[in-house]
Amino acid sequence: MQRIKRFNERVSVALKSAGRIFKKTKLKAIPPSPPPRPLPKGYKIVERYPLYEPFAHAAIARNPVTGEYKYVLDELRLDILERNVYDRILEILLAEIASPETEIEDPRQFFVTEAEKIVGKYRISLGWLPDVSWSKILYYAQRNLVGFGKIDALMRDQNIEDISCDGVERPVYVWHRRYENLETNLIFHDDQEVDDAVVKLVHMAGKHVSSAFPIVDASLPGKHRLAVCYRREVTPFGTAFTIRKFRDDPYSIIDLIKLGTLSEEMAAYFWICLENRASLMVLGGTASGKTTFLNAVACLIKPGSKIITIEETAELNLPHENWISLIARRSYGLGENLTGEVTLFDLVKTSMRHRPDLIVVGEIRGSEAYTLFQALATGHGGMATMHADSIDSAVKRLIQKPMDIAPAYMPLMNVVASIQRVHLPQSKAGEMSAYRRILSVDEIADYEDYRNTFTWKASGDMHVSNLKNGIMLNVITERSGLSWNELMAEMKRRENVLRWMRQRNIRSYRDVTGVITEYSAKPEEFYEKEVLADAPAKNS
């Protein structure tokens, strides 16, 4: 209900914001069709797929000489007549569409239904146009008023991970799952156009951007992460933005196993460690998959645990009922007067008063790390990601300002997983070439005493374990009274449960959590009745 309400608010904010921009610039501010540049000279299309039939398609073009790839967004265009009607109907739609009064599931669908009714009313007075033209006009109205504007079609491309605009008169770039960084044929031609587009995006995220506050991090509807540098205040090239697209269907731990990011044995190890309140830190470079991994591994947290997530922009999405999500807030004061600011540090501090079993910090960068370690010291479980390329460099940063954690506190972070984007030797261009792999899992026994438990071997693309090297499982045997062999048998059983899920394609976030819950409640019974009884799983 709350979510729907937020959607409703966002539709009206998007409409209002688009309306203001529209009126301010006398009908020309929301160009209905971008003038996409023709296919670059010498390029040939190697792949074409629909983004939104029949209006938008993506084409991947390749220069056979240089081997370079480009992304061509191919949208149906409006002719002059359609464009004129579009301009007039847009004005009518803005005046006549009221914000939804009842709860609606899908704001876009709401807009389309209302717009169709209004178009029906004015259709004749606006001059005759075939149905095809009207659907194109409505497509552009939807795209520009309640959608993401010029980049709307890109937002529909499941292959795109990031969309970035580096400034005015510079091509928009995308990060494509199969072709990596690609220049697109989209360009914002002047400051006004990109500024308006960004103001609208920021308003859709329920935030404010201006020359006084030119840096914004926000979460767009659909949980896409938006980062903005507005106007030429902080960048000489004009407004720049980057969107990290959120998958409609987030990767679960089973998806990551299928993708080869981690092995079933490793997932079983994390399952046992997390159940025993081990703390976990995920390290990696930009876009290496830290947040995705953290989110996926969270499926393995004991059902019923009270979890508090703390982030700068909302990215984590947990299936647990007993979950509080806290998001930091910027201040709109100037200079020293940062009234109203709520930092990650404040949130970690306050979270301890909510009696969490587990505190998850989206990304640690500053003094909140210190508070997180304090929380670990007082017996809370903790998980976090950190931008670092190795355990050594992470620990070096943790012990320096502003994190300032005493080296003696280091073993409070029990397990460290390092994730990276890797290129596999056999990958060819056009096939998915960038893969994410957990390169190593280490346990922190003491400051500068790290025990490696898993390593990824590039040759053979496999994970090799060395569990005896670690200390965590020994600690668990001591605490639980299980012998090493008994604990290994339990781990094997969980590995089989994970394999059984993979083979039965039980992969969605909710389904995986459902199995984990059932297994936690009655491990033996569930294992015998479901996993062992299932012949294909047994034979593999």
Ligand SMILES: Nc1ncnc2c1ncn2[C@@H]1O[C@H](COP(=O)(O)OP(=O)(O)OP(=O)(O)O)[C@@H](O)[C@H]1O
């Ligand atoms: N294991 C994986 N396999 C394939 N794609 C992945 C995997 N993990 C993440 N991705 C994709 O990579 C992109 C970046 O992922 P994510 O946001 O988790 O990275 P990050 O390391 O948290 O980035 P940042 O440093 O910007 O916070 C997303 O589009 C996500 O869908």
Ligand SMILES: [Mg+2]
């Ligand atoms: Mg992240």
